[in-house]
Amino acid sequence: MSEKTYVGKSIPKLDAREKACGQAVYAADIQLPGMLYGKIVRCWDHAHAKVLKLDLSAAAKVPGVIKVLGPEDVTQKRYNTGVLDVMVPEEVGQLLGDIEDQRIFTDHVRHQGDAICGIIAESEEIAEIAAGKVKVLYEPLPVYLSAEESSRPDAFQFDERKPGNRAFQLPEQMFPGNAYGWGDVDVEMAKADLIVEETFYLPKVKQCQMEPHAYVAHYDQTGRLNCWTSTQMPKCVQPKLARLFEMPISRINLVSTTIGGGFGARLGMVFEPETCAMALAVPGRPVKVQSSREEDWVASESRHPGKYWVKLGVRKDGTPVAMDAHFTTNAGAYFTHASGVAFTAGSWMTGLYKFGSIRYKGDTYYTNQAPSGAFRGYGNPQTNFALEQIVDRACSELNIDPVEWRKKWHKGVGDDGWCMGVPYSSCALDECLERGAEAIGWEEKRARYASQSGTKRRGVGVGVMTHTSGAMPMLLEHTTCTVKMNEDTSVVITLSCSDLGQGAHTVLKQIAADTLCIPMDEIHIHVNMDSAGFDIGSHASRTTYVGGGAVIKACEDVKRQLIERASIRLGVPEQALEIKDQQVVSRNDPEKILSVKDICRSGVYNFTNPETGETNGVPGQIQGYASHFPAHNSPPFGACFSEVEIDIETGEVKVLELVIAHDIGRAINPMAVEGQLEGGAQQALGMVLTEETSYDKVGLCRNNGFTDYKMFGAADMPKFTTILVEQPDPVAPFGMKSVGEAGPVNPVGATANAISHALGITFTEAPITPERVLQALQDQKVA
Amino acid sequence: MSSRVLPQFDLLTPQSIPEAVAMLAQHQGQVSVLAGGTDMLVWNYIRKVKPAYLLRLSGLDDLDNVNYIPGEGLRIGAKAKVVQLLDNPDVAEKFPALFQAAETFATPQIRNMATVMGNVLRGSPAGDCSCAILALGGQVVLQGPEGERLVDIDDFWVAYGVTERKDDELAVELRIPEPTSTTRSAFIRMTRVHEDLAKLNVAVCLEINQNTCQQVRISMGCVGPILVRLKQTEKMLVGKQISDGLLQQLAASAQEEIAPIDDQRSTEEYRRQVAGVILKRVIEKAIGAH
Numbered sequence A: 001m002s003e004k005t006y007v008g009k010s011i012p013k014l015d016a017r018e019k020a021c022g023q024a025v026y027a028a029d030i031q032l033p034g035m036l037y038g039k040i041v042r043c044w045d046h047a048h049a050k051v052l053k054l055d056l057s058a059a060a061k062v063p064g065v066i067k068v069l070g071p072e073d074v075t076q077k078r079y080n081t082g083v084l085d086v087m088v089p090e091e092v093g094q095l096l097g098d099i100e101d102q103r104i105f106t107d108h109v110r111h112q113g114d115a116i117c118g119i120i121a122e123s124e125e126i127a128e129i130a131a132g133k134v135k136v137l138y139e140p141l142p143v144y145l146s147a148e149e150s151s152r153p154d155a156f157q158f159d160e161r162k163p164g165n166r167a168f169q170l171p172e173q174m175f176p177g178n179a180y181g182w183g184d185v186d187v188e189m190a191k192a193d194l195i196v197e198e199t200f201y202l203p204k205v206k207q208c209q210m211e212p213h214a215y216v217a218h219y220d221q222t223g224r225l226n227c228w229t230s231t232q233m234p235k236c237v238q239p240k241l242a243r244l245f246e247m248p249i250s251r252i253n254l255v256s257t258t259i260g261g262g263f264g265a266r267l268g269m270v271f272e273p274e275t276c277a278m279a280l281a282v283p284g285r286p287v288k289v290q291s292s293r294e295e296d297w298v299a300s301e302s303r304h305p306g307k308y309w310v311k312l313g314v315r316k317d318g319t320p321v322a323m324d325a326h327f328t329t330n331a332g333a334y335f336t337h338a339s340g341v342a343f344t345a346g347s348w349m350t351g352l353y354k355f356g357s358i359r360y361k362g363d364t365y366y367t368n369q370a371p372s373g374a375f376r377g378y379g380n381p382q383t384n385f386a387l388e389q390i391v392d393r394a395c396s397e398l399n400i401d402p403v404e405w406r407k408k409w410h411k412g413v414g415d416d417g418w419c420m421g422v423p424y425s426s427c428a429l430d431e432c433l434e435r436g437a438e439a440i441g442w443e444e445k446r447a448r449y450a451s452q453s454g455t456k457r458r459g460v461g462v463g464v465m466t467h468t469s470g471a472m473p474m475l476l477e478h479t480t481c482t483v484k485m486n487e488d489t490s491v492v493i494t495l496s497c498s499d500l501g502q503g504a505h506t507v508l509k510q511i512a513a514d515t516l517c518i519p520m521d522e523i524h525i526h527v528n529m530d531s532a533g534f535d536i537g538s539h540a541s542r543t544t545y546v547g548g549g550a551v552i553k554a555c556e557d558v559k560r561q562l563i564e565r566a567s568i569r570l571g572v573p574e575q576a577l578e579i580k581d582q583q584v585v586s587r588n589d590p591e592k593i594l595s596v597k598d599i600c601r602s603g604v605y606n607f608t609n610p611e612t613g614e615t616n617g618v619p620g621q622i623q624g625y626a627s628h629f630p631a632h633n634s635p636p637f638g639a640c641f642s643e644v645e646i647d648i649e650t651g652e653v654k655v656l657e658l659v660i661a662h663d664i665g666r667a668i669n670p671m672a673v674e675g676q677l678e679g680g681a682q683q684a685l686g687m688v689l690t691e692e693t694s695y696d697k698v699g700l701c702r703n704n705g706f707t708d709y710k711m712f713g714a715a716d717m718p719k720f721t722t723i724l725v726e727q728p729d730p731v732a733p734f735g736m737k738s739v740g741e742a743g744p745v746n747p748v749g750a751t752a753n754a755i756s757h758a759l760g761i762t763f764t765e766a767p768i769t770p771e772r773v774l775q776a777l778q779d780q781k782v783a
Numbered sequence B: 001m002s003s004r005v006l007p008q009f010d011l012l013t014p015q016s017i018p019e020a021v022a023m024l025a026q027h028q029g030q031v032s033v034l035a036g037g038t039d040m041l042v043w044n045y046i047r048k049v050k051p052a053y054l055l056r057l058s059g060l061d062d063l064d065n066v067n068y069i070p071g072e073g074l075r076i077g078a079k080a081k082v083v084q085l086l087d088n089p090d091v092a093e094k095f096p097a098l099f100q101a102a103e104t105f106a107t108p109q110i111r112n113m114a115t116v117m118g119n120v121l122r123g124s125p126a127g128d129c130s131c132a133i134l135a136l137g138g139q140v141v142l143q144g145p146e147g148e149r150l151v152d153i154d155d156f157w158v159a160y161g162v163t164e165r166k167d168d169e170l171a172v173e174l175r176i177p178e179p180t181s182t183t184r185s186a187f188i189r190m191t192r193v194h195e196d197l198a199k200l201n202v203a204v205c206l207e208i209n210q211n212t213c214q215q216v217r218i219s220m221g222c223v224g225p226i227l228v229r230l231k232q233t234e235k236m237l238v239g240k241q242i243s244d245g246l247l248q249q250l251a252a253s254a255q256e257e258i259a260p261i262d263d264q265r266s267t268e269e270y271r272r273q274v275a276g277v278i279l280k281r282v283i284e285k286a287i288g289a290h
Helices: A016-020 A057-061 A090-096 A124-131 A185-189 A234-245 A272-281 A293-299 A338-345 A380-398 A402-409 A429-440 A442-448 A504-516 A543-570 A596-604 A670-690 A746-759 A770-780 B017-026 B040-045 B082-087 B089-094 B096-104 B108-113 B116-122 B128-136 B231-237 B244-257 B268-287
Strands: A036-042 A049-055 A065-069 A115-121 A135-140 A166-169 A180-182 A194-202 A214-219 A225-229 A252-256 A287-290 A306-314 A320-332 A358-366 A456-466 A479-485 A491-495 A523-527 A577-580 A583-586 A593-595 A623-628 A637-647 A653-663 A719-725 B010-012 B031-034 B053-056 B066-069 B073-077 B139-144 B147-152 B157-159 B170-177 B183-190 B200-209 B212-221
Touching: A036 A124, A036 A272, A036 A293, A049 A115, A057 A065, A057 A124, A065 A124, A065 A272, A115 A124, A115 A272, A166 A338, A185 A306, A185 A320, A194 A380, A214 A272, A225 A234, A225 A272, A234 A252, A234 A272, A272 A287, A306 A380, A320 A338, A320 A380, A338 A358, A338 A380, A380 A402, A380 A456, A380 A670, A380 A746, A402 A429, A402 A456, A429 A442, A429 A456, A429 A637, A429 A653, A429 A719, A442 A456, A456 A746, A479 A543, A479 A596, A491 A504, A491 A543, A504 A523, A504 A543, A543 A577, A543 A583, A543 A593, A543 A596, A543 A623, A583 A596, A593 A596, A637 A746, A653 A670, A653 A746, A670 A719, A670 A746, A746 A770, A770 B268, B017 B031, B017 B053, B017 B139, B017 B170, B031 B040, B066 B082, B066 B089, B073 B089, B073 B116, B082 B089, B082 B096, B082 B108, B082 B116, B089 B096, B096 B128, B096 B183, B096 B200, B116 B128, B116 B170, B128 B170, B128 B183, B128 B200, B128 B212, B183 B268, B200 B268, B212 B231, B212 B268, B231 B244, B244 B268
Parallel strands: A036 A287, A225 A252, A320 A358, A491 A523, A653 A719, B010 B053, B031 B053
Antiparallel strands: A036 A115, A049 A135, A065 A115, A166 A358, A180 A358, A194 A306, A214 A225, A214 A287, A306 A320, A456 A637, A479 A491, A479 A623, A577 A583, A583 A593, A637 A653, B066 B073, B073 B170, B139 B147, B139 B170, B183 B200, B200 B212
């Protein structure tokens, strides 16, 4: 690897200081002249009900209320908050069966927190008071909280287009037998010496981004609908809002604000439709809508919970001859990502191991839970919980070391990737497994913990994973970037990649600085929807890989132009010129030299000598441009090792240590990579040990906030070792691979396996709480 | 559901205890007292309370101290923050149960704001400082229109969230008696994650002489509507040598003596399963075994 000035350095996130000092401007901080306050009135008492009567008259009379909006007062068009439709061809969307089934305000409440009307007032206090005066008569409908319940033949039908309340299954036209994979699983399974089979249950976990959803919308005097939002994907939300409100996209302007965490929670639209509908009702006056944490919880999307059945057939030597899997996910009340997650979850299984044959089925059912959607990892953490545990069970029964099994059977270079048809370009999983095992003391601990007594039992487990860098080829993969050179050689990069807090803009600047050989602090990133070209947003672990690729190309375009101009002025062929230390210099004649600053400055301040008619350089401000479609998705791999200690008198699980070895290709910013792995592990440990959004029997959420939804805090985190394995990917820009979405994946499987190693019990249901552990210990009489 | 907006109330800021008591008497039943605000403001946001008046203690001097007075014991003023327990070496040395409760209490931010008295007045069966104080024994000093009265901590909590304090009384001080050279105490709690309310907590205060228990107070939380003393279990301990066998018997007794429920933090069954385990552990911790 050639030494770079910025790339490969642990540069602190550029927005850290202003965020820590409270200076960053979030949507909630925005104040505009004449601003009004919108309140989305939600149904809190029912998870499923018809609105028989909605009486807004008392609310409308509250002094200071400007307008009340019922379901009929806003567009009657249906929408889908997800944005899959923007990123796949229409015919694919139709095959997947994606539908638009959401309304801005509804008279059919399908989950607690569904929006029933809106109030616009002079202050948030007044809107709040008016909301309390909305009178609603509900007719309760039967409540379904699981696919088992809602798929019964006599169940209420959520949508006539989705009989049996099955929102999605892998379409027969694309996947015969409603399954994908390879080989004949039934035939191969019969050849297995050992078959292990289990049904796993995944919890409904929430992104818990720090910033609750907040917006300002303004239908301005020019007839343009402006929306200040922390969306992860402004360029995809723009056409969604245009379609919903039947306006040309040129009349929709999204203004990206500081983002207080995303993790998928801001993927697609969230409460932009409600906010914009209110703004359209009061032309000329901005409307701010802020949600409480509880609202955010019950009305925005979570990770898909569900039931994951797996059956693995292996030979005595461990050869995995057949894998049969079926993930039934719980969509919650609306379609949103019903197809995406059930579809994608299996690819993290087909992409990981060289099964002799595999058959994956994925389907999704409506229920009266809050809608499920995108969450960092997109199906991968769920798959990891089931897959890595079933593999370990087979290893245990055959007395095969789980690390050795994984080394032997994981896919690698040239094998078909997670998306079939795109072979792996690189794979450093062996090195990840080796270095990770050494760091945790795998062999010694596996042996030592094999026989234990006393009240504290320890275990060590491993989990591996693969993910993607960008969404190619499954989704449209496209980022546009312009790089403008100012007269002083400072740089403005314009694109629409959001920085969710992961440090995307810091990393993009590092990449630009090294490509242009310009100091980082002379580079600015400008995210503006009108100035920036297309981009599919910050998700799918794509911003550094695809956004970075676009930045490199646009910077290369700048360099091409600099050389072109220097060639004219120096009379040296372009091929003989190179850029070094902010000078364009001839390789053959060091006397032939021109500063980048001279070229940039004379391009802007280009004067004509009236006597000679000559100019002082080549005219025109330099601007580089790239419309970048990556040719690959350079999947990263990773190995996580987890060590736990279990108190067998109380069932409490303490995670002592995590070692994560990640196949990063090349770390652009090692500290940011470590941060992603640590933050991802925090979410993974919560999913496997403590987190679950739960509902009472009538479908009301029992823990819509941090009082009773428990994430791992700083004090709960274990000793943490990250190992960045740098084997540059041959097709990736700078050899880089992704990390963001990989974070919350394999600590799930590794920790579940560590618990199983300690106790000899497989826990099929996450979170693995002390209550469940103690019960299992008593059932199995572990002494 | 909760709101982003506080409900409307009048803010009262008395400058003296008599003035505060007069205000409480004047607006009887309509006033919530605000000290640290870590519960009270949240309760306002979630509309658990909608008081017409919030009476804040910030204008009252002399209520913010934690003082150990030799021969008398510990005095904790109504405005003393939980963090002050941690800053006071006498608390660590002479009242370890209370120190240990303060150590794990909520989060650093909340420890910096929440008052010890607020924890007691909250009347929650999960209160960590309250659990320790019940084991240590003590009194709540209440100031009313008729003057001062002292209520024994054993009698202070009458039902979930309900205390002996009358609407026109201001709780001004907590008093915890002087320990002897043979007093030992400890506190343990169980939570889902570190920063959490207890799913079960326990504190013990023993008089130990040559490994024989002379006197004991055991308090347990989250096993009923209020914090409870395990008096049957205490009786089994008094006059006995502490042994593994006895600890096993105590554990069994504790399971019988409690009345936990299922809630968001745990289950009745689990609480019964582990109550004896943590009782055993807290006694061992107090006497320095293990």
